[in-house]
Amino acid sequence: MSTPNAEAESLLSIEIGTIHTRALLFDLVDGQYRFLGASRVPSTFGAPYYDISEGIYQALKQLQDGTARVFLEDSRLVIPGRADGAGIDSLVLIYTAGPGLRIAVLGLLEDVSLESASRLAASTQSVLVEAIGLNDHRKHEEQIDALLKAKPDLILIAGGTEKGSTRSVGKIVDLVSMVLQLTPEDRLPEIMYAGNQAMQNHVTEALSRFGAVQVVPNVRPTIENEVLAPAQEMLARTVTRIRNQHLGGLQAYASITSAAPAPSSHTFGRMIRYFSQINNSQKSVLGVDLGASYTTLATAQQGKLELSVYNLGMGAGLQPALEKSELAEITRWLPMQIPDDEVRDYLWQKTLFPASIPATVETLAIEQAAARQILALALRTHRKRYKNPLQSFEPVLVSGATLAHTSPAQTLLMLLDGLQPVGTTTFVLDPYGLMPALGAAAEVNAMLPVQVVESNAFVNLGTVLSPLSNDRYGTSIMNARIEYESGEESRHEIRQGNLYQLPIQPGQTARIHLEPLRPVEIDPMHNSDTRSFKVIGGICGTVIDARGRSITLPADDSRRRDMLKKWAMALGS
Template sequence: MSTMHEADTLLAVDVGTVNTRASLFDVVDGRYRMVATGRASSTAGAPLFDVREGMQVALGEVSEITGRPFFDESEALLIPTTGGGAGVDAFVSTASAGPHVRTVLVGLMPGVSIESARRLAGSTYLDVIDEIGLTDRRGEEAQIDVILAARPDLIFMVGGTDGGATASVIRQIETVSLATSLLPTDQRPALVFAGNTNLGAAVMERFQNGAAVALVPNIRPSLEQEELEPARLKLAEIIGQFRSQRIAGFEDLNAWSGGYTMLTADAFSRVVRYLSRVYDPDKGVLGIDVGAAHVTVAAAFDGKLSRKVHSDLGLGTSLPGLLRHTSVSNVSRWLPMEVTEAEVRDYIFNKALYPGTIPAELSDLHIEYALLRELIRAGISRSRGDWAEGASSELMPPMEPIIASGGAIARAPRPGYAALALLDAVQPRGITTLVLDPYNLVPAVGAAAKLLPMITVQVLESGSFVSLGTVVSPVGRGHEGRPVLRIRIDPESGGEPIEGIIRYGQLVLLPLRQGEHARMTLRPERGFDVGFGGPGKAGALRVSGGALGVIIDARGRPIELSKNPERRRALNQKWLYEIGAMLES
């Protein structure tokens, strides 16, 4: 692979559960831009289990758009670019498709090492089947039975501080060693040991039974210290190997990508963490990626990243898992029309069986986006406990920006439709910006960031991402129709200022086109906070326009929906109309 100074063209491929996407980036006027993108149905699953088929179709679309061939006669990727303009200078790949790695966690203290292991497992594509800890009431024989019954692909062992007591950890090592030795040789799980580093030799001595063993630095070297990154990298490597063994074609992606295909969640989160370092240090950055089989929620505060991959949530194969975290009635509360619970359930299970289908009727579209709201709400709710800020508050911590990715987001029939779904689901407070990733580019620029450091900021500032606009969400309670905010927008272009009074319960769009800037002055009424230091505090700031201009969401935080079904449906219709998303059947 060529050096980053020579890499003008970059090809990125992302293999998802439903879609495989390919994107070509090139330097235009001295800055990286996405110049073409292609999409195809993924072939990582049944019946082909070969990522190359879908990848070839997606790359074929890019090649047809650009006139650039990517492969030689032997179907090898041309790297670097040839003199005739074929091939690319660099290639990166990301993937979220593939079976989950069935995992058993083994550790000592539930609130210490096991908690850290649980947090780490929840940040990637592991499916934790069971946990074994020091306080486990099951005896050794029962613990062995747990491992035998689980038939795990991976055992993730933690426990003990560096230089601390070893007896309890050694007993667990011996229990796990005995259990794995009872499994057929070809079914023995991989083992990652991330506990007391003094026990590395003991682990290797007891696992001479054919199991693949990896020793990594302790995730809890002391009670006060947590070090997850080395173990995270090893787990990512194991997940990649697991997929390559079961799905053809990943070996090609790995070779072209310089050795490995990055996990989509890792690449997505890298961008979120980067943005938290360059945006307002007093606010966090929130990234939400809703796929067919996973919902990834990444939040970063001044470079401190927290991420959760919810493998039981998704707008496809994992959709039935949503009902373990919410109810059908909670889904229905976001609908602008009457739908029976049976219709919602039917939609959920049909979508799980046929995740690639798109809504054919307006009622189906409304149901899908109601489900999207609850998926995002469930994902955020289950993630916030690990956030560096605002974990205990009912309200969202201040965020700037909020980035949303995923097929349903990209398919929104109108910008306002996507915006309303995000406002309902996330319920941001104060001032933020809503950004859509319609071409699924965040994983691509995240994977390319180390190779091409400038690509992240340059592509994010390009037109490939859709800024829906600046959002102002006053926090406070009031009566419908009561004034909550006085606003003035002075365009930098010199046009007429826009002034208005915002009333409680309104959704208001004020014009400010994409690429335009203005000075926005906010004067909240007593009892309402827009983020300038407390309730009633006024202030001004420079804002950018977007697809919807400036969005004022004066519905209060948290949004309180009417318990009367007819009133609730009427409000949902009103909000769709106010945000410019009303659709005709």
């Protein structure tokens, strides 16, 4: 890994994805860092190349053609950049490619240290293959057999608050030691210890003969306090070491990057944490990256990050999504009649050919319906995992091809249907998928992501007001008065069960005054007397979503489809 250069100007980000490899270029323009261009080619970590280098080479060639800049010389990347403008000054590399990491977690109490260890494991692309705590009723030899059969890539040990239990932690370490003795040397897992620091030396002495033991601060220093951030940093580095075995060429590129390669989910979470630190709202920032195999969901408030990666997505990730959902939970969002067999067949075929794109209006509707269900599943699981109701967000930042490669109105409607936020929410789209790259760049150049975020690289879809009312469909629940900076006004009647796109142009500032006519909760995070909001129009203007929470669809199929079409037309979709 090369040393970060304080004088560096240009930065190249390489992202190795499950389907595509992307190259993103950032550089100074008139003294400000800007996103200049991107390329995308098929990834080559699998057959027939089994090496990421070919995909990176093709991505750089495409970027050269698109930007008229020279990055390659004799098929090699020019780094650092030269005085004639060739090459780049800094390189970062992130990845989502590769199988889910097999992680076994061991802790003491199921709802304390074991819970924190499971959250840590879920913050990267992983499969939880085994969990053992004090309440595990299996015999000692059965626990050993279970861990051996699980074949974990990583064993994560937690347990014991600071100045707390040591004897029970010692028993867990003895169990792991026995498992490692019975594991072939070429299949020994990585070991990470995130428990009572008083046991650090004991753990290291007992397990280091099987390999390096990564020791991180206690993830549960007290029963009430959970601290995952330091362990997440170490986990990202550990994942990269394991990925070096799965992704040919990764280790070679790591020698020329300005920061260690990292999982995209980790750098995505870093950006959501940053947004929460500059956000003045009392609400959490929500970030969603809807990928082909995985969906990353991150919430953060005042720098405290809650990060989860789910094996749900719009490609291979459709298989677990279908297994965890009733088909009706997807088809209920279809605005036209499509037989269930056709929907099921199309989605299963998509798992086999994740790079395919919808060719008809019907198949596009199927994918967007599936996206709604995946968003709902991910947020529901995230709430349960972190025991957080998470209803109000400001802002919501989203990325992913399914969300970016369609009309802004369709994107916003998918997000409203899938996430169903309450109160006042600003939706921001990352159309070029820059967030993980910016999170990686922050480690090299802290100013670059700040200035790129302030540029026009992100799209403000609009501010949405989602009041809550228990009135029947069609009941007038409030009046909305829009006061423009010019002094002009417009008035609108808001009825329960409807969507309204208010006439506020992109970039236009206005103030919305709401006058409830019935019992209405306008925003649970604001004072109940707050009925006036300053908004800036987005691509979709400003929207009032008066459909209630959770959204109830008519039981009759014909009425339901008519309702979906009406909502789409309300947003101009």
